[in-house]
Amino acid sequence: MRIKCPLCGDRDSREYTYMGHETYLDRPGDEGWSADWDDYLHLRDNPAGVTRDLWYHGAGCTSWLLVERDTVTHDILRVELARDAKRGRG
Amino acid sequence: MRYSGWQVLKQGLTGNKGWQPAWRDPDPKPQYDVLIIGGGGHGLATAFYLAKEHGITNVAVLERGYLGGGNVGRNTTIVRANYGLPGNSEFYSHSLKLWEGMEQELNYNVMHSQRGIINLFHSDGQRDAYARRGNTMINQGDDAILLDNAGCRRLLPYLDYDQTRFPIYGGLYHKRGGTARHDAVAWGYARGADMRGVDLIQQCEVTGIDIENGRVTGVQTSRGPIRAKKVAMAAAGRSGQVAAMAxxxxxxxxxxxxxxxxxxxxxxxxxxxxxxxxxxxxxxxDKGGLVFGGDLDFYASYAARGNLPTAEHVIEAGMTLMPMIGKARLLRSWGGIMDMSSDGSPIIDKAPVEGLYVNAGWCYGGFKAVPGSGFSYAHLIATDRHHAPAARFRLDRFNTGLVMDEEAKGSQHNLH
Structure with a gap:
């Protein structure tokens, strides 16, 4: 599996660490425990097919990336900086 | 037909013409008391114990592919009860006791071999942790022996004890642990359930779960709709998709x-x-192959195959520990789809939909749990009450904070 980092280019998956589903981009507020925190930390759609998840390019530019990929074929479909994705959501 | 040495002799002398299929291949009936989604180890064991312990025999197991074709047929066959956390400890202890009586209970040779498991340790701190673990196991009524370096050398003379990175200080020896013939476990439970009247329906994919007024009424399948009072999920790595239907x-x-x-x-x-x-x-x-594995690839996947970095890591670790395996040729590798829960422990509970039950989150430890899970899940389905050894495997524990984090890593998906 190779992931094309927007800054570093096409790199071996060994350079990256998987964090988890893009849910992690939407951290709930700090007002205390709520069902939103259960969603954020635990509950997952867990799709067999296209998913979007966060990877850390630790052995490269140390950016957080949002990777769109297929969990059945391991194809990498799209990669962008998590920062850009987060800004795009406002 | 009852299997025995006498039967083998008799059939051998009469041309092996009298053997019967081990189970029927029925068409689905329009209605059952209980439907189990998933004909793997857990689903088949659940059907068996529903029939045997609770007299509920109007049951069908619905399997998308063939019986035992998922993780129960694709694992490293280890059976053990060396957990430390309350809730896990008594559950796996109960499961191991069921393993010890399984062949008699099923009249089926599952080649259960209590050859012992040795968990190696490599520092004083790790020795303390394993001593504590061993005491917990003994308090639970199971067995544990703390081996020192010399004790390990006697049992495992082929390890590289003096490797500089992780020199071997000793090991925790769990004598009643071991292995079993994985497919036979599925087949034994399948035959036992079928003999008691359970319908095992293969090539039958569940495509929808019918819910009316918050109550489950049946399922849609590739072989037509089937109505049922209770529907029980046991779909392992595919649990997410089955749950989504509800x-x-x-x-x-x-x-x-x-x-x-x-x-x-x-x-x-x-x-x-x-x-x-x-x-x-x-x-x-028993066939002679060295069966080994390591950690997850650590990214969400349904590919049922892994990638090279993890394969390299596992094999490097093996070579460090026991250089003698270096000349063995690798025959094959495969990847299973593990239903990783966020705290690393399983779920056996009622779903928020009336009449729907969840059995999932077995992570990479589902095989040893097959009898215990089937027994406890059948108890829950039959009585609507939790079976004591599995009472902490709640679906809502993640929200309430009563998580079961055996490895003390935190309840978060990328940690287990």
Missing amino acids: GLRLPVESHILQAFVTEGLKPCIDHVVTYGMGHFYISQS
Whole structure:
């Protein structure tokens, strides 16, 4: 599996660490425990097919990336900086 | 037909013409008391114990492919009860006791071999942790022996004890642990359930779960609709998709776990040996192949195959621990789809939909749990009350904070 980092280019998956589903981009507020925190930390759609998840390019530019990929074929479909994705959501 | 040595002799002398199929191949009836989604180890064991312990025989097991074709047929066959956390400890202890009576209970040879498991440790701190673990196991009524370096050398003379990175201080020896013939476990439960009247329906994919007024009424399948009072999920790595049909999301992410087997060799590894620091464990099958594995690939996947970095890591760890395996040729490798829960422990509970039950989140430890899970799940389905040894495997524990984090890593998906 190779992931094309927007800054570093096409790199071996060994350079990256998987964090988890893009849910992690939407951290709930700090007002205390709520069902939103259960969603954020635990509950997952867990799709067999296209998913979007966060990877850390630790052995490269140390950016957080949002990777769109297929969990059945391991194809990498799209990669962008998590920062850009987060800004795009406002 | 009852299996016995006498039967083998009789059939052998009469041309082996009298053997019967081990189970029927029925068409689905329009209605059942209980439907079980998933004909793997857990689903088949549940059907067996529903019939045997609770007299509920109007049951069908619906299997998308063939019986035992999922993780129960694709694992490294280890059976053990060496957990430390309250809730896990009594559950796996109960499961191991069921293993010990399984062959008699099922009249089926599952080749259960209590060859012992040795968890190696490599520091004073790790020794303390294993001493505590061993005491917990003994308090639970199971067995544990703390081996020092010399004790390990006697049992495992072939390890590299003086490796500089992780020198071996000793090991925790769990004598009643071991291995079993994985497919036979599925087949034994299938035959036992079928004999008691359960319909095992293969090539029958569930495509929808029918819910009316918050109550489950049946399922849609590739072989037509089937009505039922109770529907029980036991779909392992596919639990997320089955739950989605009922509008549920589970605290589960499916990951790959790879395993490897070499060509058949003369007996050389007598136990199951685990090398936690290097992420490696190994045993030798009765056929002679070295069966080993390591950690997850650590990304969500349904590919049922892994990638090279993890394969390299596992094999490097194996070579560090036991250089003698270097000349063995690798025959094959494969990847299973693990239903990883966010705290690393399983779920056996009622779903928020009336009449729907969840059995999921077995992570990479589902095989040893097959009898215990089937027994406790059947108890829950039959009585609507939790079976004591599995009473902490709640679906809502992630929200209430009563998580069961055996490895003390935190309840978060990328940690287990």
